[in-house]
Amino acid sequence: MAATAPVIMRVMASSISTAKRAGGIIRDVLKKGDLGIVDKGKNDPQTEADRSAQRCIIASLAKKFPTVKIIGEEGGSDLNVCDDWLVNELDEGFLQQSCPAEWKDVKPEDFVIWVDPLDGTAEYTQGHVEHVTVLIGIAVKDAAVGGIIHQPFYQQPDGEMGRTIWGLKGLGTGGFTAVPAPAGQFIITTTRSHSNALHQQALNAFASTEVLKVGGAGFKVLQLLEGKAHAYVFATPGCKKWDTCAPEAVLEAQGGCLTNINGEHYAYNADVEHVNRQGVLASLGQDHVALVEKIPAEVRAAVGAK
Numbered sequence: 077m078a079a080t081a082p083v084i085m086r087v088m089a090s091s092i093s094t095a096k097r098a099g100g101i102i103r104d105v106l107k108k109g110d111l112g113i114v115d116k117g118k119n120d121p122q123t124e125a126d127r128s129a130q131r132c133i134i135a136s137l138a139k140k141f142p143t144v145k146i147i148g149e150e151g152g153s154d155l156n157v158c159d160d161w162l163v164n165e166l167d168e169g170f171l172q173q174s175c176p177a178e179w180k181d182v183k184p185e186d187f188v189i190w191v192d193p194l195d196g197t198a199e200y201t202q203g204h205v206e207h208v209t210v211l212i213g214i215a216v217k218d219a220a221v222g223g224i225i226h227q228p229f230y231q232q233p234d235g236e237m238g239r240t241i242w243g244l245k246g247l248g249t250g251g252f253t254a255v256p257a258p259a260g261q262f263i264i265t266t267t268r269s270h271s272n273a274l275h276q277q278a279l280n281a282f283a284s285t286e287v288l289k290v291g292g293a294g295f296k297v298l299q300l301l302e303g304k305a306h307a308y309v310f311a312t313p314g315c316k317k318w319d320t321c322a323p324e325a326v327l328e329a330q331g332g333c334l335t336n337i338n339g340e341h342y343a344y345n346a347d348v349e350h351v352n353r354q355g356v357l358a359s360l361g362q363d364h365v366a367l368v369e370k371i372p373a374e375v376r377a378a379v380g381a382k
């Protein structure tokens with residue numbers, strides 16, 4: 077099965093196994109205690125866990141899929157890694173499923189894999205480890221089609237650490253139980269470390285019943301999937317294609333929507349600008365267009381303009 081499955085199924089299965097290994101590396105760095113923090117910019121830290129997890133993910137995927145373009149947040153990495161970091165396995169459970177017809181014949185050169193080895197780095201360094209995720213997004217030409225969101229610090233009922241959520245458009249999602257957000261409320265999930273006055277103005281326009289301030293694009297989309305929030309609002313530039321590719325694919329495979337604040341999808345081909353200049357608006361079980369229309373004109377003029 078593994079050798080004959082279509083490329084997208086093998087990329088997804090390999091990404092599931094690799095994200096789990098990267099999650100182990102992220103836990104190990106924290107356990108050792110020396111985070112090796114480097115500031116890449118304002119509110120933009122990088123740690124030894126970001127660097128090592130990226131090396132593990134890109135070395136593993138590049139070895140298995142040498143002709144697929146892979147773009148990682150932490151730039152060019154040394155792919156000479158120890159065998160322990162080279163993940164060979166393909167997740168067997170995932171491979172049991174059949175490939176949606178639309179992706180069966182996609183060629184390796186039509187894929188881009190967007191890797192965020194550790195989403196929520198600021199929160200990782202501040203002890204909010206439950207916000208941390210590993211994101212591997214799979215784009216076909218312009219579209220975010222498949223995604224893995226791995227939570228290294230999620231404690232399973234049996235005590236095991238980590239859980240892995242996946243989504244593939246046309247197939248569905250796995251690794252979690254979807255829960256609708258509570259009726260009669262409107263809960264927004266948003267940034268806790270990258271807000272500004274304009275972003276606050278956008279939040280105010282929604283007449284929400286509650287605003288949850290948490291880290292990471294992956295964790296906020298998980299909150300939508302698990303019914304903790306109705307919408308994810310980020311009306312400022314700052315997050316990048318590797319932050320949104322996997323969350324968008326998983327959310328949309330579950331019937332939700334992730335766009336910029338104008339309601340347009342970002343393109344994820346290899347030549348796009350990395351920054352998501354027009355912010356992020358995501359929802360599940362909502363009238364997404366009605367949410368787009370709530371963004372104030374002043375915010376749209378400043379953030380939504382091309």
Ligand SMILES: Nc1ncnc2c1ncn2[C@@H]1O[C@H](COP(=O)(O)O)[C@@H](O)[C@H]1OP(=O)(O)O
Pocket residue numbers: 118119120149192194195196197198266267268269270290291292293310313314315316319
């Ligand atoms: N201004 C920014 N500079 C760098 N990264 C950003 C910025 N804004 C958002 N991000 C990335 O998007 C994620 C979601 O943002 P937020 O938590 O503020 O909602 C952040 O965890 C960070 O990803 P990462 O942690 O992988 O660097």
Ligand SMILES: [Mg+2]
Pocket residue numbers: 120121122149197
């Ligand atoms: Mg970062």
Ligand SMILES: [Mg+2]
Pocket residue numbers: 192194195196292293318319
């Ligand atoms: Mg990120």
Ligand SMILES: [Mg+2]
Pocket residue numbers: 126149192193194195196197
């Ligand atoms: Mg990151």
